[in-house]
Amino acid sequence: EVQLVESGGGLVKPGGSLRLSCAASGFTFGSFSMNWVRQAPGKGPEWVSSISSSSTYKYYADSVKGRFTISRDNAKNTLYLQMNSLRIEDTAVYYCASRDSGRNWFDPWGQGTPVTVSS
Amino acid sequence: QSVLTQPPSVSGAPGQRVTISCTGSTSNIGAGYDVHWYQQLPGTAPKLLIHGNIHRPSGVPDRFSGSKSGTSASLAIAGLQAEDEADYYCQSYDNSLSGSNWVFGGGTKLTVL
Numbered sequence: 001e002v003q004l005v006e007s008g009g010g011l012v013k014p015g016g017s018l019r020l021s022c023a024a025s026g027f028t029f030g031s032f033s034m035n036w037v038r039q040a041p042g043k044g045p046e047w048v049s050s051i052s053s054s055s056t057y058k059y060y061a062d063s064v065k066g067r068f069t070i071s072r073d074n075a076k077n078t079l080y081l082q083m084n085s086l087r088i089e090d091t092a093v094y095y096c097a098s099r100d101s102g103r104n105w106f107d108p109w110g111q112g113t114p115v116t117v118s119s
Numbered sequence: 120q121s122v123l124t125q126p127p128s129v130s131g132a133p134g135q136r137v138t139i140s141c142t143g144s145t146s147n148i149g150a151g152y153d154v155h156w157y158q159q160l161p162g163t164a165p166k167l168l169i170h171g172n173i174h175r176p177s178g179v180p181d182r183f184s185g186s187k188s189g190t191s192a193s194l195a196i197a198g199l200q201a202e203d204e205a206d207y208y209c210q211s212y213d214n215s216l217s218g219s220n221w222v223f224g225g226g227t228k229l230t231v232l
Contacts, residue, residue, distance in 0.1 A: 035221075043225070043226075044121050044223045044224055044225040044226040045157075045165060045208060045223045046223065047220065047222070047223070050220070050221070059220055061220075095164055103170075104152065104153060104155070104211070104212045104221065105155040105170045105171075105210065106155075106157075106165075106167070106221075107167040107170070107176070108166075108167070109164040109166070110164065111163075111164055112164055
């Protein structure tokens with residue numbers, strides 16, 4: 001069974017940092033592009049970042065560029081998101097999602113990990 | 120404000136057919152990029168419902184269908200059932216200079232009366 005399990009979310013003060021992880025199983029992790037997508041309360045999903053299968057290409061939404069860093073460890077089947085200089089508007093549930101290289105849809109998604117930025 | 124525009128809500132009685140629209144622009148849907156649809160049940164993650172405008176992943180009932188024309192796309196749900204009550208999101212790819220690559224609609228809440 002294909003499974004993505006996020007962890008690392010929590011409550012952090014503005015300006016703080018968090019590192020999210022996403023453990024993958026049930027598929028050939030190293031063959032797929034991986035992504036972080038977030039969803040603020042009551043809002044639609046927002047794409048955050050994407051990394052190619054071999055980490056050659058990394059992309060970021062303007063809203064997080066320079067503050068967030070995506071990475072992956074194919075030996076450990078794990079995706080990461082290092083989030084620095086967090087802002088109140090970064091508050092959301094963060095999902096990791098797989099994307100077949102060359103395709104533009106996300107499937108599957110993990111269950112999400114909540115991040116709350118508040119003083 | 121989302122790059123793709125959806126109606127905030129739609130409703131229908133059991134057995135009826137409803138459609139949800141998704142309007143984009145010449146930098147995303149109108150540029151030829153495919154539209155994908157997701158269903159999000161309360162308290163769960165989005166789940167892929169339609170990909171490549173019209174294709175249903177394995178396990179998705181054929182009551183769900185998608186279409187695309189010009190700068191817009193639509194999701195149709197026939198024979199509404201109570202378990203279809205959920206939020207629905209469209210998604211595409213955008214090649215403008217705004218910095219966003221993959222873009223979503225703001226979502227449509229479907230209420231089964």
